[in-house]
Amino acid sequence: PTVRYQSTSDNAKIKAPPMVYIQGEEMTHYATQLLLQQWIVPHFDLSAWETYDLSCKSRDDTNDQVLKDAVDAGKRIGAIFKEPTITPSAIQVQEMGLKKAWGSPNGAMRKGWNGITISRDTIHIEGIQMGYKDQVLFERHAVGGEYGAGWNEVGQGTLLTTYIPDDGSAPFVVDKRDLTDKHNVCVVYHNPYDNVRELAHIFFKRCLEHKVTPYIVTKKTVFKWQEGFWRTMKQVFDDQYKDQFLKAGLLDRSGGDLTHLISDAATMQLIRWTDGGFGMAAHNYDGDMLTDQIAQVHRSPGFITSNLVGKSDDGTLIKEFEASHGTVTDLWNDHLAGKETSLNPLGLVEALMGAMSHAANLQLEKKPNDKSTVQMHAFVENFVDTLRTSIHNTFRYGQGTRDMCGPTGFTTEDFIAKVAWRLNRYLDAQQLKEAEKEKAPQLAESDLEVPKSKMLEYDQTAILKLFSKYDKTGDGKIDFKEFSAMLVKMGVAPKKQ
Amino acid sequence: PTVRYQSTSDNAKIKAPPMVYIQGEEMTHYATQLLLQQWIVPHFDLSAWETYDLSCKSRDDTNDQVLKDAVDAGKRIGAIFKEPTITPSAIQVQEMGLKKAWGSPNGAMRKGWNGITISRDTIHIEGIQMGYKDQVLFERHAVGGEYGAGWNEVGQGTLLTTYIPDDGSAPFVVDKRDLTDKHNVCVVYHNPYDNVRELAHIFFKRCLEHKVTPYIVTKKTVFKWQEGFWRTMKQVFDDQYKDQFLKAGLLDRSGGDLTHLISDAATMQLIRWTDGGFGMAAHNYDGDMLTDQIAQVHRSPGFITSNLVGKSDDGTLIKEFEASHGTVTDLWNDHLAGKETSLNPLGLVEALMGAMSHAANLQLEKKPNDKSTVQMHAFVENFVDTLRTSIHNTFRYGQGTRDMCGPTGFTTEDFIAKVAWRLNRYLDAQQLKEAEKEKAPQLAESDLEVPKSKMLEYDQTAILKLFSKYDKTGDGKIDFKEFSAMLVKMGVAPKKQ
Numbered sequence: 001p002t003v004r005y006q007s008t009s010d011n012a013k014i015k016a017p018p019m020v021y022i023q024g025e026e027m028t029h030y031a032t033q034l035l036l037q038q039w040i041v042p043h044f045d046l047s048a049w050e051t052y053d054l055s056c057k058s059r060d061d062t063n064d065q066v067l068k069d070a071v072d073a074g075k076r077i078g079a080i081f082k083e084p085t086i087t088p089s090a091i092q093v094q095e096m097g098l099k100k101a102w103g104s105p106n107g108a109m110r111k112g113w114n115g116i117t118i119s120r121d122t123i124h125i126e127g128i129q130m131g132y133k134d135q136v137l138f139e140r141h142a143v144g145g146e147y148g149a150g151w152n153e154v155g156q157g158t159l160l161t162t163y164i165p166d167d168g169s170a171p172f173v174v175d176k177r178d179l180t181d182k183h184n185v186c187v188v189y190h191n192p193y194d195n196v197r198e199l200a201h202i203f204f205k206r207c208l209e210h211k212v213t214p215y216i217v218t219k220k221t222v223f224k225w226q227e228g229f230w231r232t233m234k235q236v237f238d239d240q241y242k243d244q245f246l247k248a249g250l251l252d253r254s255g256g257d258l259t260h261l262i263s264d265a266a267t268m269q270l271i272r273w274t275d276g277g278f279g280m281a282a283h284n285y286d287g288d289m290l291t292d293q294i295a296q297v298h299r300s301p302g303f304i305t306s307n308l309v310g311k312s313d314d315g316t317l318i319k320e321f322e323a324s325h326g327t328v329t330d331l332w333n334d335h336l337a338g339k340e341t342s343l344n345p346l347g348l349v350e351a352l353m354g355a356m357s358h359a360a361n362l363q364l365e366k367k368p369n370d371k372s373t374v375q376m377h378a379f380v381e382n383f384v385d386t387l388r389t390s391i392h393n394t395f396r397y398g399q400g401t402r403d404m405c406g407p408t409g410f411t412t413e414d415f416i417a418k419v420a421w422r423l424n425r426y427l428d429a430q431q432l433k434e435a436e437k438e439k440a441p442q443l444a445e446s447d448l449e450v451p452k453s454k455m456l457e458y459d460q461t462a463i464l465k466l467f468s469k470y471d472k473t474g475d476g477k478i479d480f481k482e483f484s485a486m487l488v489k490m491g492v493a494p495k496k497q
Numbered sequence: 498p499t500v501r502y503q504s505t506s507d508n509a510k511i512k513a514p515p516m517v518y519i520q521g522e523e524m525t526h527y528a529t530q531l532l533l534q535q536w537i538v539p540h541f542d543l544s545a546w547e548t549y550d551l552s553c554k555s556r557d558d559t560n561d562q563v564l565k566d567a568v569d570a571g572k573r574i575g576a577i578f579k580e581p582t583i584t585p586s587a588i589q590v591q592e593m594g595l596k597k598a599w600g601s602p603n604g605a606m607r608k609g610w611n612g613i614t615i616s617r618d619t620i621h622i623e624g625i626q627m628g629y630k631d632q633v634l635f636e637r638h639a640v641g642g643e644y645g646a647g648w649n650e651v652g653q654g655t656l657l658t659t660y661i662p663d664d665g666s667a668p669f670v671v672d673k674r675d676l677t678d679k680h681n682v683c684v685v686y687h688n689p690y691d692n693v694r695e696l697a698h699i700f701f702k703r704c705l706e707h708k709v710t711p712y713i714v715t716k717k718t719v720f721k722w723q724e725g726f727w728r729t730m731k732q733v734f735d736d737q738y739k740d741q742f743l744k745a746g747l748l749d750r751s752g753g754d755l756t757h758l759i760s761d762a763a764t765m766q767l768i769r770w771t772d773g774g775f776g777m778a779a780h781n782y783d784g785d786m787l788t789d790q791i792a793q794v795h796r797s798p799g800f801i802t803s804n805l806v807g808k809s810d811d812g813t814l815i816k817e818f819e820a821s822h823g824t825v826t827d828l829w830n831d832h833l834a835g836k837e838t839s840l841n842p843l844g845l846v847e848a849l850m851g852a853m854s855h856a857a858n859l860q861l862e863k864k865p866n867d868k869s870t871v872q873m874h875a876f877v878e879n880f881v882d883t884l885r886t887s888i889h890n891t892f893r894y895g896q897g898t899r900d901m902c903g904p905t906g907f908t909t910e911d912f913i914a915k916v917a918w919r920l921n922r923y924l925d926a927q928q929l930k931e932a933e934k935e936k937a938p939q940l941a942e943s944d945l946e947v948p949k950s951k952m953l954e955y956d957q958t959a960i961l962k963l964f965s966k967y968d969k970t971g972d973g974k975i976d977f978k979e980f981s982a983m984l985v986k987m988g989v990a991p992k993k994q
Contacts, residue, residue: 150672151722156663158672161685166653174656174683175647181689185722186671188658188685192678219782225648225682264785267764268793285716288761289786296765460983462991467980477974483964487955492989494959 005275014379016044017359020073024083025055026327027335031345031412032083032352038420039387040352042428044315050077054105060098065126069107071112075312078362080320081355083348088368113310113318116195117202120291120324121210122276123303123350126392127278128404135210138278138294139203140287141229142308144191147284151187151225159186169353191283193228195311199281202309202317207279208241213250217290219263226283230260233281253278266290267432270297301325302347302403307354316362323347331412342402343412349391353384383427390423511876513541515855517570517674521580522552523824524832528842528909529580529849533918536884537849540924547574551582551602557595568609574807575859577817578852580845581824610807610815613692614640614699617788617821618707619773620800620847623889625901628795634776635791636700637784638726639805641688644781648684651676656683659832688780690725693806697733699806699814704776710747714779714787716760723780723884727757730778748773752831763787767794798822799844799900804851813859818851820844828909839899840909846888850881880924887920 024031040046047192052070070382087104088096088228109115118140122132157179164171179186207214216233220226237245237258239293240307245251261269263286270293282290295304301324310318331341360380367373395404399418410418470478470486478486487493520526537543543783549567556563571577584601585593606612615637654676661668676683704711707758713730717723734742734755742748748755760767760783767790779787792801798821807815821844828838857877866872892901896915899906967975967983975983984990 004948039713103590133804146716146720149720149722150658150674152660152669152671153722153725154660154662154671158661158663160661161647161656161658161683163649163651163653163683164655164657166655172649172957174649174651175685177647177685177687179687179689181691183690183725184687185690186658186660186685186687186724188656188672188674188683190656190674190676190681190683192676193682194678219643223643223646225646225650225684228650228680228682266791267786267790271768271790273792286786289764289783292761293764293768296768303930425666458981459991459993463981465992466984467977477976478980479974480964483975484955484960487960487963490989492987494956494963495954496956 009022013043013045014376016040016048017357017363017376018048018050018077018079019355020070020077020080021049021051022070022080022082022085023051023053023055024085024327026084026086026340027331027332027343028084028323028325028327028348029055030332030335031343031416033347034347034413035349035419036418039423042420042424043383054082056086056088056092056096056098056102059102060096060100063099064102064445067108070105071108074109074113074318074320076289077359078312078316078318079355079359080318081352082322083319086326086327092391100285103435109308109320110310113308113320114312115308117199117281118142118287118289118291119202119206119305119307119309120294121305122294122298123305123346123393125346125404128392129398130303131296132274132276132294134276136276136294136298137203137206137210137212137214138287138291139199139279139281140291141191141196141199141282141284142310143195143284144189144193145284145317146187146189147345149187149189151185153183153185155182155184156180161188176459191225191229194381196229196232197236200233201240203233203279203281204237204241204245207250208244208248210279211248211250212277212279213252213254214245214257214279214281215254215261217261217263217266217280219286220260221262230284234258248442263290264298267293268366270294274376297322300403302344305347305350305354307351316365317358317360319355320396321351321358335412341412342409342415344401344403345412345416346391349387353387356380357384375484386426387419387423390419390426394419394422505567505892508543510540511873513543513545514854514860514873514877515545515547515574515576516852516856517567517574518546518548519567519577519579519582520548520550520552521582521824523590523823523826524584524829524838524840525581525822525845526552526580527819527829527832527915528668528840529845531910532846532849532916534915535913537916539921540880541762551579553583553585553589553593553595553599557593557597557598560596561599566808568605571606571610571815571817574856575809575813576852576856577814577815578849579817579819581820581822604913606629606805606817607639607807608807610817611809611891612805612807614778614806615639615784616703616802616804616806617784618802619795620802622843622892623700623900624893625889627770627800628793629773629791631773632709634700634703634707634709634774635784635788636696636703636776636778638688638693638696638779639807640692640781641686641690642781643684643686643894646684646686648682650680650682652679652681653677657674658685682813688726690729692745692947693726693729693847694733695808698737700730700776700778701738701742702736704747705741705745707776708745708747708774710749710751710775711742712751712756712758712763712775712777714758714760714763714777714783717757718759721912724971726780731755760787764790767791792821796879797900799841802847802851804848813862814855816852816855818848818855820848826896832909839906839912840907841900842909842913843888846884850884851879854881883923884916884920887916887923889921891916893923959975968985 036319050073052073053159054067054070085105086092088098088101090101093101120140122136124130124135159177159179160173161175163169163174188380204214216230218226220230247444263282266280267290270290274297280290291304298304304324306322306324308320312318328343330440331343335341357380360377363373364377394415398405399410401415470482499980514922547570549563549570550680551564551567582602582953583589585595585598587598590598617635617637619633621627621632656674656676657670658672659668660671701711703873715723715727717727760779762946764787767787771794777787788801792798795801801821803819803821809815825840832838854877857874860870861874891912895902896907896912965977
């Protein structure tokens with residue numbers, strides 16, 4: 001059952017291009033509804049959006065027909081925004097009175113949309129230092145590996161694996177092993193490699209666009225069968241991308257060529273390379289492990305994207321955008337209890353902006369010469385840029401959520417309202433350029449560990465300037481070396497008696 | 498060909514218990530020789546050690562008979578210290594003129610010694626802050642997983658895996674899958690689970706001994722076959738360890754029970770839990786990835802152990818101890834070129850001390866009532882404690898290697914000599930207690946970013962005291978809040994005009 005979202009009668013609004021909007025539940029659903037109302041609805045006619053409710057109750061009520069419909073719609077439309085959903089545990093099945101424990105929708109989506117890669121990139125706020133200084137990109141092969149393994153728990157015996165070719169040639173034994181333990185599990189899986197070529201193109205194009213150095217991560221030194229993944233990536237790179245990367249100077253840090261990293265070494269480099277400015281492509285399970293590590297190094301799963309890229313039958317890319325975090329149950333419980341919450345919606349909004357951009361791109365690909373399509377595309381692009389600037393500036397001016405701005409930060413509702421105010425101001429004035437230059441307000445009290453009364457005496461800007469002067473490493477902290485140098489230079493270092 | 502090491506005529510020395518000493522090459526071999534001569538030989542008769550040379554040349558000369566002999570000796574003796582070795586690449590085969598590319602000796606060792614677990618623990622220097630504040634332990638299942646997989650690269654067709662039981666019961670199909678891609682790799686492996694029970698005992702005993710909270714890491718939420726690993730661990734825990742852990746308060750942080758962590762969540766906790774004080778047990782590949790991450794969070798592979806624990810036919814534990822790093826080729830090249838080097842031998846020495854302790858334990862297990870064995874065991878224990886204190890104090894007093902103490906740190910040779918001097922002093926005086934109280938010298942020049950000439954004017958200790966006063970979070974850094982408070986309190990904050 002498809003529900004049309006928020007049709008509107010205001011003809012002045014731009015008609016947003018078709019997009020699938022998958023609704024989830026709890027805190028992230030609440031926040032998304034709020035920000036859609038305040039940020040999107042005032043500027044767009046959303047009647048071309050198709051909304052599917054993947055809450056547990058809706059899946060239960062429809063015997064999961066709604067998931068099938070959502071996947072079909074995604075295939076047809078090609079641009080999907082998904083809120084976090086709940087995959088119910090046995091306890092939740094009881095609590096919610098569900099017919100069964102509906103599984104994660106991910107499998108159906110990856111299959112239905114011919115998943116090639118799950119792209120996961122760090123999210124940055126201009127002017128605020130995160131875990132990685134510059135962008136980190138990741139392509140995780142969306143298929144293959146142990147996720148689709150066959151297995152059994154067996155005792156002593158022999159395990160025989162045979163391959164029977166479709167072309168009628170002779171079958172042959174892939175593996176024959178004696179199991180000598182009394183308790184074994186045996187595991188069989190395959191990696192389908194046909195779409196690795198497409199994954200390579202997606203990866204290298206993105207690395208060029210974001211100006212980062214590409215690395216291919218496998219365990220092929222020991223898991224010899226992974227050589228094929230590297231071979232295909234290297235071939236595509238050498239044939240079509242190497243020159244561009246060389247020209248852009250993006251291979252300077254990797255010895256002038258596409259470089260392979262062993263997966264366990266990659267876990268180490270992810271901690272060392274906090275300057276960012278690199279991308280990695282990996283198999284499915286390695287990608288699962290490594291992208292969660294990236295999220296944590298960068299700050300939390302709130303600051304990394306998760307976009308499934310697949311392919312429709314006509315060759316256009318299907319892209320599904322979602323936040324990397326869950327439904328944030330603890331804040332939802334606080335909200336239901338009438339307490340203040342402060343949800344950082346950055347991951348949600350980056351997903352929403354990504355889906356809206358892709359939806360506009362798909363229309364432009366279809367009608368590159370249609371005037372109103374070109375106008376719509378330009379409007380969406382400008383809107384997304386302006387919205388991102390509004391959000392970033394709100395964070396930078398100390399009006400962000402409490403995870404970033406400390407206990408004096410804004411609530412969920414106040415943050416969304418403040419961004420809406422700023423967005424409208426920027427859009428109204430069509431003065432994006434000016435907006436970027438908006439002067440930062442004076443430092444808030446919370447930035448100084450000095451009583452309010454005293455604070456007024458001092459020149460905060462001068463203190464900040466002094467701090468920057470002695471924070472030579474620029475990490476927002478002064479270490480003992482910097483401290484000693486500072487005391488000496490300020491003439492207040494204690495002298496020997 | 499077994500070579501007896503350094504037999505000696507000095508009867509005053511304690512006879513070291515039998516141990517297998519596996520020699521490698523390059524910088525780590527050079528440093529080990531040096532520290533053996535200066536730290537061990539003056540105090541022990543090493544005639545019961547058996548030495549095997551696993552350098553490429555030696556393996557080549559003996560057609561790898563030396564590896565077989567080393568494995569046999571390890572099986573017989575049960576305590577093995579191994580220097581880093583080189584697994585030659587195709588280029589090195591040519592350069593060294595080898596008959597073939599001799600593979601890693603690890604496989605033969607794990608098989609020959611019935612490998613159960615590879616224990617990898619963080620190494621700490623008392624009084625020096627590393628990545629993890631307190632101990633982190635890890636048990637990596639030494640067998641199973643994709644390391645022993647059978648595989649093939651195949652096209653479209655069907656893959657059929659059948660299990661034929663040894664007990665004569667009917668064979669059955671484990672997995673049947675259609676391969677629709679033109680290019681696939683199919684992979685078959687098994688996890689032998691018989692020794693997981695032993696792994697559990699080793700892990701929980703070590704967690705109790707080191708007072709850390711145990712976690713079991715798998716991907717069993719998706720890779721359902723891994724449930725058996727968790728089930729066995731949990732059963733052993735509930736039956737024999739839970740009460741002890743509860744009494745010791747070691748389950749306070751994990752909800753009062755043994756807790757399971759999903760592998761990708763573990764990559765995140767390893768970054769968040771920098772207080773340490775926990776242990777993890779995992780499958781082979783997850784352990785490979787996660788322990789390298791731990792090494793990097795803690796500082797580098799120089800600060801993590803790598804000990805293979807197996808079992809001999811009579812049930813005693815075979816333990817092989819090695820450093821986690823390689824032969825340190827770059828420093829070896831510097832050394833050969835006559836340049837100064839500064840190799841931190843901590844990983845090597847922890848391995849050596851571990852092997853010597855285990856060798857002594859094995860003798861005591863055999864002859865618990867033999868007076869001279871009891872004496873030898875006590876001597877080794879005290880020696881190892883004293884050596885460790887000597888090394889740690891040398892680091893703490895700014896006389897460590899340059900990776901820890903900066904450019905004014907000691908060379909490889911000077912560090913080993915300084916530790917020898919301190920070790921002899923401590924042992925001679927039998928005054929370990931006093932030694933621990935040895936007063937730290939004044940701060941080194943490298944700790945202050947002030948010219949040497951100027952430094953003399955100032956009271957470094959007072960500066961350090963001031964720094965500690967304003968570093969309220971105690972993280973060795975002063976942030977902007979602390980900085981502002983400090984300027985105000987010191988009366989040097991710029992006032993408004």
